[in-house]
Amino acid sequence: xxxxxxxxFAFPGRAEPxxxxxxxxxxxxxxxxxxxxxxxxxxxxxxxxxxxxxxxxGKTVSQSIAIxxxxxxxxxxxxxxxxxxxxxxxxxVDELVDKVSDGLDPLVPTWDIEDAKEREAKRAELMVxxxxxxxxxxxxxxxxxxxTSGFALLDQLTMADLYIxxxxxxxxxxxxxxxxxxxxxxxxxxxxxxxxxxxIPQVKVYYNDKTFPAYACFKSSQASLH
Amino acid sequence: MxxxxxxxxxxxxxxxxxxxxxxxxxxxxxxxxxxxxxxxxxxxxxxxxxxxxxGKLVSQSIAQxxxxxxxxxxxxxxxxxxxxxxxxxVDELVDKVGDFFAPxxxxxxxADQKEKEAKRAELTVxxxxCEKWAANIDGVLAKSSxxFAVGDSLTMADLVIxxxxNSYRTGMLDGISP
Numbered sequence: 001x002x003x004x005x006x007x008x009f010a011f012p013g014r015a016e017p018x019x020x021x022x023x024x025x026x027x028x029x030x031x032x033x034x035x036x037x038x039x040x041x042x043x044x045x046x047x048x049x050x051x052x053x054x055x056x057x058g059k060t061v062s063q064s065i066a067i068x069x070x071x072x073x074x075x076x077x078x079x080x081x082x083x084x085x086x087x088x089x090x091x092x093v094d095e096l097v098d099k100v101s102d103g104l105d106p107l108v109p110t111w112d113i114e115d116a117k118e119r120e121a122k123r124a125e126l127m128v129x130x131x132x133x134x135x136x137x138x139x140x141x142x143x144x145x146x147x148t149s150g151f152a153l154l155d156q157l158t159m160a161d162l163y164i165x166x167x168x169x170x171x172x173x174x175x176x177x178x179x180x181x182x183x184x185x186x187x188x189x190x191x192x193x194x195x196x197x198x199x200i201p202q203v204k205v206y207y208n209d210k211t212f213p214a215y216a217c218f219k220s221s222q223a224s225l226h
Numbered sequence: 227m228x229x230x231x232x233x234x235x236x237x238x239x240x241x242x243x244x245x246x247x248x249x250x251x252x253x254x255x256x257x258x259x260x261x262x263x264x265x266x267x268x269x270x271x272x273x274x275x276x277x278x279x280x281g282k283l284v285s286q287s288i289a290q291x292x293x294x295x296x297x298x299x300x301x302x303x304x305x306x307x308x309x310x311x312x313x314x315x316v317d318e319l320v321d322k323v324g325d326f327f328a329p330x331x332x333x334x335x336x337a338d339q340k341e342k343e344a345k346r347a348e349l350t351v352x353x354x355x356c357e358k359w360a361a362n363i364d365g366v367l368a369k370s371s372x373x374f375a376v377g378d379s380l381t382m383a384d385l386v387i388x389x390x391x392n393s394y395r396t397g398m399l400d401g402i403s404p
Contacts, residue, residue, distance in 0.1 A: 002311075047358070048325070048358040048359055048362055049362075054314075056311060056314070061314055061315070061318050062318055062322075063317065063318045063321035063322065065317070065321060066314055066317030066318040066320075066321050067314070067318075069313070069314070069317055070310050070311070070313065070314040070317070073310040073313075074310065087293050087296040087297060088228070088279060088293070090292075090293070090296070091277075091279070091284055091289055091290070091292070091293040092284065094286065094288070094289035094292055094293070095284050095285055095286040095289045097289075098286040098288065098289055099285075099286065135271070139271055
């Protein structure tokens, strides 16, 4: 098996589906967590590459979705790889993943807003009903509504579920100023999906020991394993 | 082989890598230019291009191209590698081309010609948001012994680099000289 190292920040952002896929697939990896200062030091050496980075047997690869697709080919849950081998099934997964990934884009410029009030006001605009992020979430909610199994696609856990789960939980973490934890409570299929994925045994085990505060909403609301 | 229809404007744009992959693979498809103002409300919020596969409409151009490249073989080899690590290298390059192009997108809606060209000049100057990605991709190509972007045969990465970076060397975009 390849030697894998994931390099990213501590918070559950664009590397979270990668870490989760490896975790639920039972694949060993080195989780290299960087603080902001360490990244500022590393940045010029790898520019224009951004985090997350994946190191595979010594070779550094960038681009979070590309990395995710790769690890989801390696990771199996209940015998099924998280990324389908059938090209059409994979197409449906790729389509939904690209849609979900676009959800973070309106948020990215707000990181650079220095003034807290201004930043919160800008984010509130994004989250209001009909705003770019709320519209994105409502669309994903609508896609989930089409499923009878509760999984996003193909009635089994796929890369698409991991993306939806981690991105929705990131928005609900309460760690993004100006984005309340109950932001998506009005979208019932998103809420049900979060519960469903969090309750999967391998997912529950993965988040069980995570103490970083942003991870609280990733955990199952059912009783802990211990 | 599924019945395929590529639905897009009559320009190269975001559908061209898919069209090219299918052509190279000798795969039949219908090349459809819809009445978009009429179609748009029926498929919202999906955007063009759309790929219809046995009657099912799928959006997201890169997902469509990857699918076409899995079906299409060129000189016996699929345009999208079956080996996961080789596929990772292809996907990484394709996404880098996306990062190259992203800063250009807002410039298409700048009405004032001088302003548009000035903005594009900023992006393509050495070290600028677009140029830095083109330079990085150039560096990847420099390391290739085959001349192909990944491995030793034509892949999705070659098609996307060819169509989405090299096409701008024709001077087709105002403000971006060959």
